[in-house]
Amino acid sequence: MKRREVLTAGLGAVALAAPAIRGANAQTLKPLVIGGSVPLTGAAAETGLNVNNGYVTAATYINEVLGGVEIAGDKYKIELKLFDDASDPARATTLLQRQIDEGTEFFLGSFGSNIVLPTAAITERAKKPMVQTGGGSDAIFTRGYKYVFGMYPRATRQFASAAALFKTLQPTPQTYSVIYNNDAFSKTAAEGVKLSCDAQGFKRLDQFELPAKVTDVSSVLASVRAKTPDLLVCVVHDQDSLLIARQMVATNTNVKLLFQGLGPQLGSYREALGKYSEAILCSTYWDENVPYKDKFFGDSKKFAAYYRSKYTRPIAYHVAGAAACIETYILAMQAAKSLKPEPVRDALAAADFETFYARIKFSPEGDGDPLALGGMIGQVQKSKLETVFPEAAKSAAPVYPAPTWDKKA
Amino acid sequence: MGLIAQTLADGLVLGGIYALAAVGFSLIFGVLHVINLSHGILVLMGAYLALIFSEALHIDPLLCLPAVMAVLFCVGYCYQRYLIQHAVDRASINSMLLTFGVALMLQNAMIWLFSPDMKSITPSYAFASFKLGPVNFDAVRVSALIASLVLLSLLAAFLRYSPMGRVIRATAQQTLAARLCGVNVRHVYALTFAVSAAFAGAAGIVIGIILPFSPNDEGTWTLNAFVVVVLGGVGSPAGALIGGLLLGLVSTLTAQYVGPAFPNVTMFLLLVILLLIRPQGLLGNAFSASR
Known part of the structure; x- marks a missing residue:
């Protein structure tokens, strides 16, 4: 079963990234590409797999169950371009730089501050937003970055x-x-x-x-x-x-x-x-019993039930946090009525969204608000x-x- | 006084386990002159096999030793005979690249098979301890140490007294002479690798009962084996034991009296010093005398 889970997770990420495997429904939808890397192998793979599963769960649900998402009058299908960075910061930065060169505008984070920190420096330089659930080190949020947002308060x-x-x-x-x-x-x-x-x-x-x-x-x-x-x-x-x-x-x-x-x-x-x-x-940082309501899944229990219908791997708060990253992006894009990085970044900075995970609100430096996301x-x-x-x-x-x-x- | 005794006891226990984990690496290096960078993977294979056998058969993980060693023996024999030997035939550096590549592939295969999650083997005595005077002993670590010492002694006896052990030593000392005497050197090489893999598997069981493990740990055990061999000397269980005990003592004494973050610093400092003043290790190369 474990083997199947890992395969499912890896193939899920690849499948979502592969234009050839789009469903019939997707043919009428525009692609909303979100890039990034996750550690599916190496030191951070155990939690990396949870983060990956969270991203894939949210994208699959929005695409397959909700039939896509409406932003500024157009309907979009989420297309994840996630690659295995093998828990290696050098590999992660290469992967992200290549995606930036290929035109990807929005990024999800890897897991581990040692990876998120150098990759955030790259997305920041390119002025592309990154929403991440894997890096809590203070160094990520004390360098004056404007485009990096974290789902937890900084480590200190x-x-x-x-x-x-x-x-x-x-x-x-x-x-x-x-x-x-x-x-x-x-x-x-x-x-x-x-x-x-x-x-x-x-x-x-x-x-x-x-x-x-x-x-x-x-x-x-x-x-x-x-x-x-x-x-x-x-x-x-x-x-x-x-x-x-x-x-x-x-x-x-x-x-x-x-x-x-x-x-x-x-x-x-x-x-x-x-x-x-x-x-x-x-x-x-999350429990199935948290009382928040959610525009996409309904609530935490329904999110957990959908996750379990897709995976046998036990649910963890990193799964929920990763799914909330995707929801946060969509809510910010809807608030900005745009798919351009700058207005979306401004909407993220002003975010005050209720999701099944928590109330999403960031500090001025981009880490999670200690009260809302503590x-x-x-x-x-x-x-x-x-x-x-x-x-x-x-x-x-x-x-x-x-x-x-x-x-x- | 109590703290010093406790630190020394902890160091010796840890060192015995390091020694077992390194002896296979040492033997391959000494006899085949191959630096086996997939050694850590063989150790982890032992740990995962012990987990599977002990859970399936509901037996103590140490009772799985014969079965795990038998499986790893066969794996090691085939690995050397059908992969590594071909690489060695072309150029000796190829074997290092090959074992590195195999380690990477097998690490990913393990993630597929067992997931990247940490696993642990929990025998019935996992949490037991006993005291000797002021010194506290962790029963599971002591049982791991005893298993290590018994296995190292058996390997030493095998190499010294058995006909096959003599053939291995002869091949290591004078390959050409052994060949002229009718020894099938390729078979001996494969057999040596098989014995080493079996001992790596046994070390995996011992490590699995004292530490949580995951596929990502393979590099640690290859690196530790390398340090132990450089410290103790190549090719003999005694060299591995000396190197392992030294490494264990240095680790715990440094952690206790310098700081828990510094064992690696002193370990590599010692490695550099020894490479400068006695590159053959404390006991030297067990097979070099007649070379």
């Missing part, structure tokens, strides 16, 4: 909601330590953790910078045991999150609360840890990911302090 602003949740816990935690990878996103995310936690009055005990590729964290955990914080915050990649959690269990390294930015959202992570995943916190906090409870913050989206109360590992056994 992403942790504010988690820190606000920590402050509501009883008894109030006093100390924290942070673990991060040595890469663009993790480092800025760790800065965000420190800024938000320091602002809430928590005392920082330690910070640990891991290499980009980690095979062992025993020395870090020995330090954590020697100086144990109430909160241990890990802003590392999925695989490293699982490694840290596994070694914490095996070495009986207990903290009152473990927060892992990426990892617990994935079924594979929860399955690998089993009952030990209980009470671990993570960020999440994160929710999830916690694993009985093997399911429950939303525990903010209050409005809450599906369960947070468990704190978390049971020690031996009590979870």
Whole structure:
């Protein structure tokens, strides 16, 4: 099944890009070409596949179910030109430059700040808009770019909601330590953790910078045991999150609360840890139960149902975020009544659209508005990911302090 | 004192696993003079096969060792005999390009087959631990270390005492003389590659039970093997063990006392120093004496 999913995703992207495979309906519609690259292979492929599936789901639904989309009196069919950048920034920039040279006017983002940052520089120079759900590093939004828009707040602003949740816990935690990878996103995310936690009055005990590729964290955990914080915050990649959690269990390294930015959202992570995943916190940006209404899908539940009719791969917030990128483009084009990059860029900058994903609103620098597009906090409870913050989206109360590992056994 | 003991213990455990992961690479380099850039893929094949076998048969992943090693042995034999040997016949650099290309193709094939998602093998003792004095041991890592040491000892015994091991050593030391004595050198080369692939597969099982893995990890294990071989010396399980233990100790000591971001810096610094002052590695080339 997995093989079929990957094939379906890859072929889906290619099929949408191939003019020869247009449906009969499409013959009367003008093509609305949106280009970009996604990592279907390489280090970022796991989430890259989710992003790709989100793009393809939205485009397929709009083309096949809604029969295209009307912009300034004409009907268009979305034609995605997405290529595999193999998680390689150099390859991604080459692919995007070629698409710009061929006349593509609008772009979707890849996944990973290390790829989005150099590709955004290219689209910015060509004055072509890019809407992306894969890059949160501050560097993308602090260089004065006018044509780049992100579906999340920049990394240093992403942790504010988690820190606000920590402050509501009883008894109030006093100390924290942070673990991060040595890469663009993790480092800025760790800065965000420190800024938000320091602002809430928590005392920082330690910070640990891991290499980009980690095979062992025993020395870090020995330090954590020697100086144990109430909160241990890990802003590392999925695989490293699982490694840290596994070694914490095996070495009986207990903290009152473990927060892992990426990892617990994935079924594979929860399955690998089993009952030990209980009470671990993570960020999440979308949930099927969010209450927003949507002009295209109707609401989140209907989006999820359509996605599941096309894919067996579990749905994740990156899928929804990617689909919302396409919706945002269309809403901006309809508001601008134009398919020219500049008016569409202005409409994106002024966006205040309700979609099934969230209310789409960007900061003046192009990253997601921290209130409208800020994160929710999830916690694993009985093997399911429950939303525990903010209050409005809450599906369960947070468990704190978390049971020690031996009590979870 | 407790922290130093813990760091040393962690380093030795990690080093033993590095050693097993590198021994196949070392043997191929020492006997065939081929730098196998698809070594990491063979390691990952072992991990994925162990995942499939242990889930299908509901058995401990370490019990899958014989089956996985048998499959990888056959794969390795055919790979060398029908692909690599042809490349070597034309020019020795071709084998490096070929193994690099095969690694790229197989990595993508693995993404098709298994998806790019991370996988992990979780045996029943995955989360168990025990204490010896002040030192905490992770049961799964210790079992991986024991498996590594047993397998390395078996390989050393095979090379030293078995008739086939003697033929392999003879071919590595004097290919022409071995050929004059009637040894089928092509068959020996394929057999050596097969044994190395089997050990890479065994390393894959051991790595799979301690670390999450995905097709993207293949480069890490090729690179680690390369460093271990340069540190320890080419062609022998003892060289791989010394190199692996050194690498493990350097990694954990650096992570603990310099910073967790710096193990790669010290690892490559050590590599450069050793290449300058003792390019043959600490134990030298196991087969070079009579060359």
